[in-house]
Amino acid sequence: MTRTDNQAQAAAAGRLRQRTEALAPLVIALSAASGAGKTTVCRKAADLAASRGYSVGGILSAPRLGPAGERGLDVEDIRHGVRRPLAETVGSVDGPVIGPWRFHNSGLEWGDAVMARAVPCDLLVVDEIGPLELIYETGWTQALPALRSGGYRVGLVVVRPALVEPLLRRIEGTRMMTVTVTQSNRDRLPVDLVAQLAGG
Numbered sequence: 001m002t003r004t005d006n007q008a009q010a011a012a013a014g015r016l017r018q019r020t021e022a023l024a025p026l027v028i029a030l031s032a033a034s035g036a037g038k039t040t041v042c043r044k045a046a047d048l049a050a051s052r053g054y055s056v057g058g059i060l061s062a063p064r065l066g067p068a069g070e071r072g073l074d075v076e077d078i079r080h081g082v083r084r085p086l087a088e089t090v091g092s093v094d095g096p097v098i099g100p101w102r103f104h105n106s107g108l109e110w111g112d113a114v115m116a117r118a119v120p121c122d123l124l125v126v127d128e129i130g131p132l133e134l135i136y137e138t139g140w141t142q143a144l145p146a147l148r149s150g151g152y153r154v155g156l157v158v159v160r161p162a163l164v165e166p167l168l169r170r171i172e173g174t175r176m177m178t179v180t181v182t183q184s185n186r187d188r189l190p191v192d193l194v195a196q197l198a199g200g
Helices: 005-025 038-051 103-117 144-149 160-168 190-196
Strands: 026-032 056-065 069-078 082-088 101-103 123-127 153-159 175-180
Touching: 026 038, 026 160, 026 190, 038 056, 038 082, 038 123, 038 153, 038 190, 069 103, 069 160, 082 103, 101 103, 103 144, 144 190, 153 190, 160 175
Parallel strands: 026 153, 026 175, 056 123, 123 153
Antiparallel strands: 056 069, 069 082, 082 101
């Protein structure tokens, strides 16, 4: 084989690698302090993607206020709009306690079942992956396998800043970029994120 043949093969291999990487799913880690609007960005991106004919799967951790103003979280199946209680800040529940949140085991199990059937889809939403998944290996146990599956085009994952690196290690080999949600970018982010479904 001549040097020209070797160069041609190397060039072809490089083009194939670029094409394969371009087709590989992209995980976008949405990271910011609590209250920055990460869940709102996910919801708006999912609604926009669906309105443009893309399939959407996954879960949202949707805030709720109780009758006395107490805070809680529901887990929402983003494909069907169905919600279940996930966590409370007051009262007794039967699941783990992380920071101010007291989790319902039934909500964790239901949300995990939603994650198990979330792919295939175009846009996969995981709100959020946190200490339960990355430290205690509970919570959304099906989220990491779904992200590693490649059964989606773009994955939006809400993750706290301190857990971005542990997430990256758990989905090693997946293309990933981190976007910090701020007050100045959160209104345009849904459009920018959905543009990734069309390749940029």
